[in-house]
Amino acid sequence: MRVAVDAMGGDYTPQEAVVGCASAARDLETEVILVGDMGQIEAILKADCGGIEQPYITIVHASQQVEMDEPGAMAVRRKKDASISVAAKLVKTGEADALVSAGNTGATVAAAWLFLKSVPGIDRPAIACLLPTSKGQIVCLDLGAVVDCQPRHFVDFAIMGSVYAQRVLGCESPRVGLLNIGAEESKGNEVTKAAHRLLRDVDCVNFRGNCEPDEVFFGSFDVAVCDGFAGNILLKTAEGVGALLVGLLRNELRAASLDDSTREAVNEMVRRSLHGVAYEEHGGALLLGVNGVCIIGHGRSSAKAFVNAVNAAKLGIEGNVVGRIAQLAGAIEDEARAVPQA
Amino acid sequence: MRVAVDAMGGDYTPQEAVVGCASAARDLETEVILVGDMGQIEAILKADCGGIEQPYITIVHASQQVEMDEPGAMAVRRKKDASISVAAKLVKTGEADALVSAGNTGATVAAAWLFLKSVPGIDRPAIACLLPTSKGQIVCLDLGAVVDCQPRHFVDFAIMGSVYAQRVLGCESPRVGLLNIGAEESKGNEVTKAAHRLLRDVDCVNFRGNCEPDEVFFGSFDVAVCDGFAGNILLKTAEGVGALLVGLLRNELRAASLDDSTREAVNEMVRRSLHGVAYEEHGGALLLGVNGVCIIGHGRSSAKAFVNAVNAAKLGIEGNVVGRIAQLAGAIEDEARAVPQA
Numbered sequence: 001m002r003v004a005v006d007a008m009g010g011d012y013t014p015q016e017a018v019v020g021c022a023s024a025a026r027d028l029e030t031e032v033i034l035v036g037d038m039g040q041i042e043a044i045l046k047a048d049c050g051g052i053e054q055p056y057i058t059i060v061h062a063s064q065q066v067e068m069d070e071p072g073a074m075a076v077r078r079k080k081d082a083s084i085s086v087a088a089k090l091v092k093t094g095e096a097d098a099l100v101s102a103g104n105t106g107a108t109v110a111a112a113w114l115f116l117k118s119v120p121g122i123d124r125p126a127i128a129c130l131l132p133t134s135k136g137q138i139v140c141l142d143l144g145a146v147v148d149c150q151p152r153h154f155v156d157f158a159i160m161g162s163v164y165a166q167r168v169l170g171c172e173s174p175r176v177g178l179l180n181i182g183a184e185e186s187k188g189n190e191v192t193k194a195a196h197r198l199l200r201d202v203d204c205v206n207f208r209g210n211c212e213p214d215e216v217f218f219g220s221f222d223v224a225v226c227d228g229f230a231g232n233i234l235l236k237t238a239e240g241v242g243a244l245l246v247g248l249l250r251n252e253l254r255a256a257s258l259d260d261s262t263r264e265a266v267n268e269m270v271r272r273s274l275h276g277v278a279y280e281e282h283g284g285a286l287l288l289g290v291n292g293v294c295i296i297g298h299g300r301s302s303a304k305a306f307v308n309a310v311n312a313a314k315l316g317i318e319g320n321v322v323g324r325i326a327q328l329a330g331a332i333e334d335e336a337r338a339v340p341q342a
Numbered sequence: 343m344r345v346a347v348d349a350m351g352g353d354y355t356p357q358e359a360v361v362g363c364a365s366a367a368r369d370l371e372t373e374v375i376l377v378g379d380m381g382q383i384e385a386i387l388k389a390d391c392g393g394i395e396q397p398y399i400t401i402v403h404a405s406q407q408v409e410m411d412e413p414g415a416m417a418v419r420r421k422k423d424a425s426i427s428v429a430a431k432l433v434k435t436g437e438a439d440a441l442v443s444a445g446n447t448g449a450t451v452a453a454a455w456l457f458l459k460s461v462p463g464i465d466r467p468a469i470a471c472l473l474p475t476s477k478g479q480i481v482c483l484d485l486g487a488v489v490d491c492q493p494r495h496f497v498d499f500a501i502m503g504s505v506y507a508q509r510v511l512g513c514e515s516p517r518v519g520l521l522n523i524g525a526e527e528s529k530g531n532e533v534t535k536a537a538h539r540l541l542r543d544v545d546c547v548n549f550r551g552n553c554e555p556d557e558v559f560f561g562s563f564d565v566a567v568c569d570g571f572a573g574n575i576l577l578k579t580a581e582g583v584g585a586l587l588v589g590l591l592r593n594e595l596r597a598a599s600l601d602d603s604t605r606e607a608v609n610e611m612v613r614r615s616l617h618g619v620a621y622e623e624h625g626g627a628l629l630l631g632v633n634g635v636c637i638i639g640h641g642r643s644s645a646k647a648f649v650n651a652v653n654a655a656k657l658g659i660e661g662n663v664v665g666r667i668a669q670l671a672g673a674i675e676d677e678a679r680a681v682p683q684a
């Protein structure tokens with residue numbers, strides 16, 4: 001099992017990528033291919049990881065990188081030797097089994113789509129992420145890969161999200177909800193109303209109706225599907241509100257007259273409460289619908305986040321997420337072909 | 343100054359509405375007209391407010407009410423004597439200056455739109471709400487009145503939100519952001535991209551570009567505009583994440599070995615941190631774009647929430663929010679007419 005990591009993509013790379021991957025490779029006994037500037041990567045291995053020779057680590061040089069603020073898709077087309085493209089091509093040629101990047105999301109999606117190609121039967125890729133609920137976790141998708149969706153894309157998302165929940169979370173029959181602004185079928189915008197009607201009729205998905213945004217966090221659904229615009233709003237709102245509440249709490253804590261040990265105990269409680277909510281613990285999002293496991297890390301990924309991202313890639317490979325999606329998407333296509341056309 | 347309150351709309355009405363309004367009328371020295379079942383309202387005044395005769399309180403009977411789970415617009419058309427319609431008509435005829443309801447939101451929007459009519463120059467109404475930020479508050483709209491928006495509706499929302507921020511929050515030149523999933527102008531779905539181009543050219547709005555959902559809570563914008571679908575996702579996600587985090591914290595607190603007084607101190611800190619986030623403190627949302635002040639309370643409004651809703655209505659009247667919106671919308675219309683048609 002070999003994971004290709006774009007060592008240059010992200011706010012704190014290559015430093016955090018190299019340190020995190022060296023530790024992940026050793027601890028998870030997984031081969032990691034670091035893709036990026038050979039000189040910089042070797043210098044970090046030497047300075048912070050005890051030497052250039054590391055178990056399970058190899059380096060593949062790439063002379064270019066996509067910056068975080070570049071238009072991603074265009075950068076991938078122009079920079080032929082960008083680290084993200086070189087890493088994606090390793091998966092394409094079978095030299096690696098999964099791709100990890102914490103860099104420019106648009107570039108990662110574009111490179112994966114361009115080099116890995118789509119799973120037959122899947123029209124559009126989707127970024128899927130695990131969010132915390134009061135009872136565990138929920139798979140949400142799409143979180144930004146497809147901003148303007150057609151109703152049929154929601155069916156793809158429901159299939160891919162269900163496979164993810166089954167294979168990675170161990171959910172037997174994942175309860176799928178359509179992210180919407182009301183519980184009733186008549187609620188929502190034109191696209192969600194049409195998507196609701198389509199989802200109702202998909203046999204291989206356990207569709208349980210609309211899921212309101214607050215319900216996402218209650219634990220009554222295992223998968224929530226939405227277009228990339230709504231999903232990104234959900235994700236970033238959750239981040240913003242979390243940061244706001246924690247800031248307010250810390251202000252209160254500073255102002256409170258507590259002795260040092262109690263203050264530390266409360267701080268620790270806040271930290272533990274946030275543990276499940278922190279991006280570092282998840283290892284990032286999965287790009288589903290492409291022919292290969294592809295993990296999209298948070299731009300601010302730390303070394304720890306890279307460890308978890310490599311682990312997420314490993315789980316994706318072990319669960320054969322891509323193969324199972326291809327199987328279900330193929331079955332749906334066959335079904336559609338079997339329906340006499342009007 | 344007279345505020346007509348739909349005493350029947352909401353999960354805990356008429357009880358909480360009557361008790362809250364009796365206290366608001368007395369404390370704010372504001373005339374409140376309770377609209378609903380006369381017998382029930384009188385019984386509550388007698389049992390819980392010290393008697394039927396209350397300073398500043400009058401009752402107007404309505405024989406019907408719209409239930410929370412009815413399709414709102416249809417119910418308003420069918421139930422001619424529904425409390426929300428009777429209350430709206432009091433504003434229409436000038437017998438009241440503002441309308442308050444914590445009932446079925448669709449019914450409130452429909453009744454306000456039907457009986458109060460739109461402000462000339464405003465195409466669609468919008469539900470505006472104050473959300474907490476780390477530095478104060480932000481006006482967000484629309485939160486669910488218009489689910490499928492045209493780009494030009496965002497201009498109406500920007501004007502109405504700016505007036506609200508000026509007149510009610512005392513913001514001199516409100517910084518308006520377009521809720522979007524990226525900072526760059528090129529980001530977003532088709533509608534937001536077109537809205538961005540329109541907003542750039544509106545003279546009477548201090549447009550500061552895109553506002554990402556987490557930025558909503560950072561305090562760098564005073565107004566965020568969005569379509570009702572995205573706005574409702576934002577609002578309900580914030581509620582859900584808030585509830586999740588508080589639940590996690592309370593679990594940690596239960597499990598921690600703290601003495602009773604420390605536990606109570608920490609609980610109090612959590613409560614205070616949430617104070618600004620709680621719907622009870624805001625008095626609900628404002629329906630903008632109709633000819634009259636209209637406050638939409640949270641369905642779960644308590645007596646305290648009704649007090650704040652009546653106060654919010656008072657502020658809306660005093661700030662002449664409706665008059666100022668009409669003035670700006672009229673100016674924009676004149677401008678548009680002055681542009682030679684292609």
